[in-house]
Amino acid sequence: MRRARARGLAGAVLASALLLTGCAQSVDPIERLGKKAAEGVRPHRPALPTAYRHWGLTAPLPAPPHPAARTLALGTPPRVVDRVPTRDRVVFLTYDDGAGRDPRFADMVRELRLPVTLFLAAPGHGDPARLHRLGAGLQNGAPAGRRAEICGRQRHLTARLGTRPRLLRPLGGGYDPSALRAAADCGITALVLSRATLTPAGALTYTHGPHRLRPGDIVQIDSAPPLPDRTAAVLRGAQGEGLTPAHLEDYL
Structure with a gap:
């Protein structure tokens, strides 16, 4: 029980450290798209295959x-x-x-x-x-x-x-x-x-x-x-x- 609690505490500390140092990357695609828009990057969207x-x-x-x-x-x-x-x-x-x-x-x-x-x-x-x-x-x-x-x-x-x-x-x-x-x-x-x-x-x-x-x-x-x-x-x-x-x- 004590070991499980210690592992959980260690995991929380590691996650907090990653967030604070900027090492944790967002996996939210909407957030990533928003960041690209803010940076002026146009996300690539291929045309529909036979639309031409x-x-x-x-x-x-x-x-x-x-x-x-x-x-x-x-x-x-x-x-x-x-x-x-x-x-x-x-x-x-x-x-x-x-x-x-x-x-x-x-x-x-x-x-x-x-x-x-x-x-x-x-x-x-x-x-x-x-x-x-x-x-x-x-x-x-x-x-x-x-x-x-x-x-x-x-x-x-x-x-x-x-x-x-x-x-x-x-x-x-x-x-x-x-x-x-x-x-x-x-x-x-x-x-x-x-x-x-x-x-x-x-x-x-x-x-x-x-x-x-x-x-x-x-x-x-x-x-x-x-x-x-x-x-x-x-x-x-x-x-x-x-x-x-x-x-x-x-x-x-």
């Missing part, structure tokens, strides 16, 4: 390289980018608020584990929170030169969706030095334009040549329906160039 066929692709989407090969230093004033110079063979799919209004697009993002970024000009439209839960990045889509609107959008997204944007897509695409100063005042580190744009008519237009997707290109996809079909067309074009989508936030 359902969405009109001829092959699965390869996972982007991890960690990302970054080549840009961001700071003040914010950088203006329409592509990311990187050796990774990736492209970046970006959308406006309208993407949150299409439930089939949310299904596409979920099944393909598709990395996308939404630039929100009117956060009340659609359901961006659902896309965010599926891994989509949510960034600012305010007018570039209006400090009050940029900062107001920052506060709104932080309070409502729990994410504080670092990137801004200026409405209309225009900006000047005063716009960069206003963005910097609100915590923006980069103004994001696009190298290629998918128009409502389904044509992929380029700001300058060559007229094909290249590694690091930022693609702006208009949210006109049917959005999943239009996105699949861009993905097929990317696959034809040996490219795969990646999270823009991993590179900027």
Whole structure:
């Protein structure tokens, strides 16, 4: 009896020592996932095995390289980018608020584990929170030169969706030095334009040549329906160039 009590006491002392020295590791997967999220680590979630066929692709989407090969230093004033110079063979799919209004697009993002970024000009439209839960990045889509609107959008997204944007897509695409100063005042580190744009008519237009997707290109996809079909067309074009989508936030 005394031996059993002594063994129990010794075990309790050992467990306490392990906890105090940090040697005890949590076996709770939810806790580990929370720690990864806090550290900014995206947990790897493979796409459903045959989902690519359902969405009109001829092959699965390869996972982007991890960690990302970054080549840009961001700071003040914010950088203006329409592509990311990187050796990774990736492209970046970006959308406006309208993407949150299409439930089939949310299904596409979920099944393909598709990395996308939404630039929100009117956060009340659609359901961006659902896309965010599926891994989509949510960034600012305010007018570039209006400090009050940029900062107001920052506060709104932080309070409502729990994410504080670092990137801004200026409405209309225009900006000047005063716009960069206003963005910097609100915590923006980069103004994001696009190298290629998918128009409502389904044509992929380029700001300058060559007229094909290249590694690091930022693609702006208009949210006109049917959005999943239009996105699949861009993905097929990317696959034809040996490219795969990646999270823009991993590179900027």
